[in-house]
């Protein structure tokens with residue numbers, strides 16, 4: 001399924017991932033779910049749910065719910081996680097190690113195929129997921145080999161280097177064909193607009209949460 005890129009907002013894509021996790025839970029109980037039930041769990045309106053899902057076609061039958069399996073299959077395809085997506089980790093410190101030793105954190109559809117660092121003391125060591133930590137200077141060769149020898153395209157990286165190295169490391173990755181970066185650093189990367197970056201910052205999320213906590217009507221301060 002090819003989608004016209006500009007038709008879909010980032011927020012809709014974020015909501016799709018939320019729908020998917022809700023639907024997987026709902027499937028344990030039922031075969032169908034309607035937009036009112038979905039809206040309740042998503043804390044939104046049923047009109048919003050219908051609007052979101054209609055972006056991708058007509059799935060619901062009027063008066064009936066959505067077929068959960070069908071919806072899961074479609075969203076999985078839209079998110080491109082109906083097949084394995086190979087990713088590399090760049091920076092194998094505390095954060096990189098947390099990911100390579102807990103691969104289930106990545107969820108279905110993703111596989112770590114390479115780990116890179118620049119620290120001489122780490123290069124050559126074996127990570128928890130049995131991959132050898134490679135010299136970051138070998139990323140280019142690694143990507144080329146994967147393509148030529150196994151016909152595997154690597155274009156996604158998880159960036160977990162120290163903040164001060166984030167921009168440099170990201171630029172190097174882009175030079176080598178990476179076009180999608182999950183940025184675990186707190187550095188705001190400046191890259192060509194064709195490069196998709198998603199920031200994953202626990203601290204920023206906590207700040208956001210804190211704002212809602214202290215501005216909640218239940219706040220007793």
Ligand SMILES: NC(=O)c1ccc[n+]([C@@H]2O[C@H](COP(=O)([O-])OP(=O)(O)OC[C@H]3O[C@@H](n4cnc5c(N)ncnc54)[C@H](O)[C@@H]3O)[C@@H](O)[C@H]2O)c1
Nearest residue numbers: 091092093094095117118119161162163165185200201202
């Ligand atoms: N996303 C979050 O919520 C979150 C939480 C904690 C830390 N962080 C951030 O994640 C990043 C990593 O944190 P950490 O605690 O794992 O740090 P760390 O110091 O333990 O690890 C950083 C690793 O990056 C490597 N490195 C540095 N420059 C590199 C380069 N150019 N190429 C390849 N490897 C390089 C270092 O050798 C080291 O192994 C930091 O930027 C930190 O601010 C994010």
